[in-house]
Amino acid sequence: MVRRSIPINNWHLCAIPNNEIKQNIKFSNVNDIQSSGYKILSATVPGNFELDFMREKIIDDLYFGTNTIKAQKLENLHIYYFSKFTLVKNNADNYLTFYGIDTVAEIFVDGNMLGFVENMFHKHEFSVNSLEEGEHEIVVHIIPATLYAQSFDIPASCKSMKYNADTTVVRKAPYMFGWDIMPRIVTSGIHKPVVIEQKPKSRIEHPFTYTAEIHPKSAVLSTRFKLVNSEDFITDFKVVFTATCKDQAITHEFRPFASNASFDVRIPTPYLWWPKNYGEQNLYDINIKLFYQNEKCDEVSYKTGIRTVSLKRTSLYREGGKFCFEINGKPVYCMGTNWVPTDSFPSRHAQFDMRGLDMIDDVNCNMVRCWGGNVYPEDWFYDYCDRHGIMVWQDFSMACAHYGDDERICALMKTEAEEIVQKFRNHPSLIIWSGDNECDQQVDRKFGCNHENEEPSSINPNDNKLTREVIFRVLRNHDATRPYLPSSPYIDTQAYLKGLPAENHLWGPRDFFKGDFYMKSECFFASEMGYQGCPSPSSLKKFLPQESLNDFGSDQECKNADWLTHASCMEPYWGAVYSYRVPLTVKHVVKLFGSYNKDVNVFAKQSQISQAEALKFFIEHFRISKPTRTGLLWWNIIDGWPQLSDAVVDWYGCKKLAYHYIKRSQQPFCMMFDEPKDGKITLVATNDLQETQEVSYTVTNIQDNNEVLSGKITLEANGIVRLDSIIPTHNAFYLIKWTANGIESSNHFTANIENTLDYNTYLRQIEKVGYDRFEGFDN
Secondary structure (H helix, E strand, C coil): CCCEEEECCCEEEEEEEHHHHCCCCCCCCHHHHHCCCCCCEEECCCCCHHHHHHHCCCCCCCCCCCHHHHHHHHCCEEEEEEEEEEECCCCCEEEEEECCCECEEEEEECCEEEEEEEECCCCEEEECCCCCCEEEEEEEEEECHHHHHCCCCCCCCCCECCCCHHHHCCECCHHHHCCCCCCCCCCCECCCCEEEEEECCCEEEEEEEEEEEEECCEEEEEEEEEEECCCCCHHHEEEEEEEEECCEEEEEEECCCCCEEEEEEEEECCCEECCCCCCCECCEEEEEEEEECCEEEEEEEEEECECCEEEEECCECCCCCCEEEEECCEECCEEEEEECCCCCCHHHHHHHHHHHHHHHHHCCCCEEEECCCCCCCCHHHHHHHHHHCCEEEEECCCECECCCCCHHHHHHHHHHHHHHHHHHCCCCCEEEEECCECHHHHHCCCCCCCCCCCCCCCCCHHHCHHHHHHHHHHHHHHCCCCCEECCECCCCHHHHHHCCECEEECCCCCCCCCCHHHHCCCCCEEEECECCECCCHHHHHHHCCHHHCCCCCCCCCCCCHHHHHCCCCCCCCCCCCCCCHHHHHHHHHHHHHCCCCCCHHHHHHHHHHHHHHHHHHHHHHHHHCCCCCCEEEEECCCCCCCCCECCCECCCCCECHHHHHHHHHCCCEEEEECCCECCEEEEEEEECCCCCEEEEEEEEECCCCEEEEEEEEEECCCCEEEEEEECCCCCCEEEEEEEECCEEEEEEEECCCCCCCCHHHHHHHHHHHCCCCCCCCCC
């Protein structure tokens, strides 16, 4: 038979406060809900009930003003979803499958308990083979996550940020409880499709094709799968495997002798998969057909790539150390960004994800880090990265907390990891797993210090059972083909005892972007680094009341509740957690220009210039240090809601100036100046492409139109060269123009600008060279 997926639609819901549920209200069938007197709403599935509430005008737009604070009053609501489905068995194995429930739920079919779930990160599948054919009703009771969390004791050593303690005991995306980049909206809903899946009784499950070997003129693909068998003799089955790419089609027949089967196929003259800048993104179409006594009973298809990946790393940041990815044995330089939620509501992520991916590709990224405070992306996210050569760093969904390791949490994490690993492991773009985001750092409260002379203690992050045992064993069993870091940054035993790790997140004091912390950044690879920029006025007007637009405060404080809410404060008063973020943005402007303008239309431009110059500097500072430094993943491409943040594109899709600066700084062949040394700046050319570049260039001081440098060079593939030096003049704006293998491009450099950059002069300079690409401003 052909596999079928039949969607269940026509959902409704009702919401009941917890204090009423405690009065022994409990529904398990549709009739009881409909006759209860509670208001029944049409429900969107996939969806979250808060969106249905907004549609029905029960609550106001949660993204405007301080309305998001009101969402905290919804955290006590039990949500009952209900619908009906018709079962026609079709001589198949039938499953009721929820691709995502947010988060804790009881599931009833025809009034009978079918199951209980408490993890939003993976699908939940229930056999319904025992049901009679015909119509059935389904009820999903979603229990408030914050109330469910109250039923657990959190160990005293389990530290988290103020609003996020519940995330240590409930498998729900950490950002939903409130983050410095996301509001607190503790959502509930059925956030992914619900279907009846019909599968052949004999079928292929969990197919995995990976590169076992690469030789100069061949490669070996290894394939493993589970054969679900309804017959007596497995040897009566036959598997036909086909791998196709371009003009190449390789077929292999295989007769299994066990339900967990594997075979190897040699590919002559293989087409390799490479990341962007390093070669083509060749993908093989894999097709596996299962025959029983020469009659086809199942077929699966997917894509994969022939490539190997390794991570050459040392524990510490010190001379002779390293942190370098190698693809097919070749070191690669990683230019990329961090992927955060694209909306507060997980049911809407798919609506906004594609625009973010297109932007990542457009600004010349070849890596994206899926941050551990988020949900996991979908297969099509990885499909896109496979096609565009964007390497994926995938965190497991834990962040900024010391999680417990009791039996329940370990079991939940094991199931989650198995589901996620088996879902994504065929994708060549996935090059590394990471156990979490900053949890090692959260446990090691003396991060970066030398612990060598201390007694062993309970705060050693290497005692983390979830990342050192549970996830490690899942990967060892199901995907031993990629590097694994238990955390990012990873504080292994050496780093814990002796100092800073080779890979790090560079936030520091968040002062002037060319200050000592950033100039002397201590790591080989930065997987987080950012700088704030104010959204454009056209966007600010969409989420701030008119009377609040100019009331953003100073570099010392902000007392406006609307600005604080969108900064993102869960308690919108000065002095609350995250209230520092508005004044911090003003400080960034003051550090560059010496002062700030109180008119938001001017201030927003000043802020965007500050952010653009900062991110440009971060990227180029790391590239100039190649090959010692091997990558930078800046924070971040696009917002998950309307706010003041580090993103270079706001939630409405309006690009900040930094977007265009990043695109130039991440050109695979680029020319840039290093920062002054002994009073001079040196021109540097770096080539990440795999072809030698024939280059001619000029450097012009835009202030007086004097050409200060010119020349011709030949730069080999993956090369970097330091060229001529000049003594920079104060507040100079140098335009670097070049032609490389016939392609014209440009970049710029500003020198000696701390506290003294003249705003109006700078505007004239970037206008003169066509770099004044401000969006969302009236002029």
